[in-house]
Amino acid sequence: RRPTLAVVGATGAVGTVMLQILSQHADIWGEIRLIASPRSAGRKLAVRGVEVEVAALSEEAFDGVDIAMFDVPDEVAAQWAPIAAAKGAVVVDNSAAFRMDPEVPLVVPEVNPHAARVRPRGIVSNPNCTTLSMIVALGALHAEFGLRELVVSSYQAVSGAGRAGVDALRRQTSLVAGTELGNNPGDVRRAVGDDTGPFPEPVALNVVPWVGSLAEDGWSSEEMKVRDETRKILGLPRLKVAVTCVRVPVVTTHSLTVHARFQDEVTVDRAREILATAPGVVLFDDPAAGEFPTPADVVGTDPTWVGRVRRALDDATALELFVCGDNLRKGAALNTAQIAELVAAEIIRAS
Numbered sequence: 001r002r003p004t005l006a007v008v009g010a011t012g013a014v015g016t017v018m019l020q021i022l023s024q025h026a027d028i029w030g031e032i033r034l035i036a037s038p039r040s041a042g043r044k045l046a047v048r049g050v051e052v053e054v055a056a057l058s059e060e061a062f063d064g065v066d067i068a069m070f071d072v073p074d075e076v077a078a079q080w081a082p083i084a085a086a087k088g089a090v091v092v093d094n095s096a097a098f099r100m101d102p103e104v105p106l107v108v109p110e111v112n113p114h115a116a117r118v119r120p121r122g123i124v125s126n127p128n129c130t131t132l133s134m135i136v137a138l139g140a141l142h143a144e145f146g147l148r149e150l151v152v153s154s155y156q157a158v159s160g161a162g163r164a165g166v167d168a169l170r171r172q173t174s175l176v177a178g179t180e181l182g183n184n185p186g187d188v189r190r191a192v193g194d195d196t197g198p199f200p201e202p203v204a205l206n207v208v209p210w211v212g213s214l215a216e217d218g219w220s221s222e223e224m225k226v227r228d229e230t231r232k233i234l235g236l237p238r239l240k241v242a243v244t245c246v247r248v249p250v251v252t253t254h255s256l257t258v259h260a261r262f263q264d265e266v267t268v269d270r271a272r273e274i275l276a277t278a279p280g281v282v283l284f285d286d287p288a289a290g291e292f293p294t295p296a297d298v299v300g301t302d303p304t305w306v307g308r309v310r311r312a313l314d315d316a317t318a319l320e321l322f323v324c325g326d327n328l329r330k331g332a333a334l335n336t337a338q339i340a341e342l343v344a345a346e347i348i349r350a351s
């Protein structure tokens, strides 16, 4: 039996990538139902080469659905994911609403696929895009070396804030392009005006050391997600994690610098072997030839790209890495689709 799939949030930035991925992956699905807010209902979107009309989010929309992938705001997921689960669907949710719920597994198929099998609430969570942009590479290194501590800085693309983020960067860039702006305090801010979109400061010609909302003691919600989710996925509840999240003027693909300290001494040669052979990872690391990953080349691709692999100068147990991942693909839609495919395989085996 081919499972019925619902895509909830089909018209958003991640939903759009999701429909592309569903059109590219092996077609294991029966019906694919597209669901969105009543505002978007009635639109027609192509998936698997067929136009499908978007249905409004409602209880009836989940009738007969086996798996429902959600990419909607946290409060919408908090309300509707349990409704879909109560109607018998396994929900794969990309919001933050359930990620830290002990009864909801947080799954990265390359790292902890077994976790997806135990889902007492009928919900499986997809990690945040920033965690996902590094965790496949880190998981592979952890499996061999035993991770002890992480120090991370992110360089996050504006599409992490959805279509509004991309629109804001494009608008701001058009206002500063070809000017001499960027040489005097406040000149970029004055050119951009008060409307900085979903960001607290101008993002064109700038970097903004803030992503998400204010958490405790000056940390951002995004920074807390990277720490909490990494601990949960790797099963390391006391892992030391220091993280600073930064928004940069890149459309799509998050980058991170990672200082990872392990249990024992590490070698760059072994780390390179692990990264070169890990599923879902591409090692692209030859600085002498000018080879290291950048968002401009990584965008639109599936893997986690790793470069600049070095042993820490002052600690033989630590590695330095530069990592890039498409935040809309592996960072969101692709990982969600991979989880849904794991669950679908269970349903197909059982039928």
Ligand code: 2RA
Residues within 6 Å of the ligand: 128, 129, 130, 156, 157, 159, 160, 161, 211, 212, 222
């Ligand atoms: C961002 N990580 O980049 C967030 C989106 N989930 O804004």
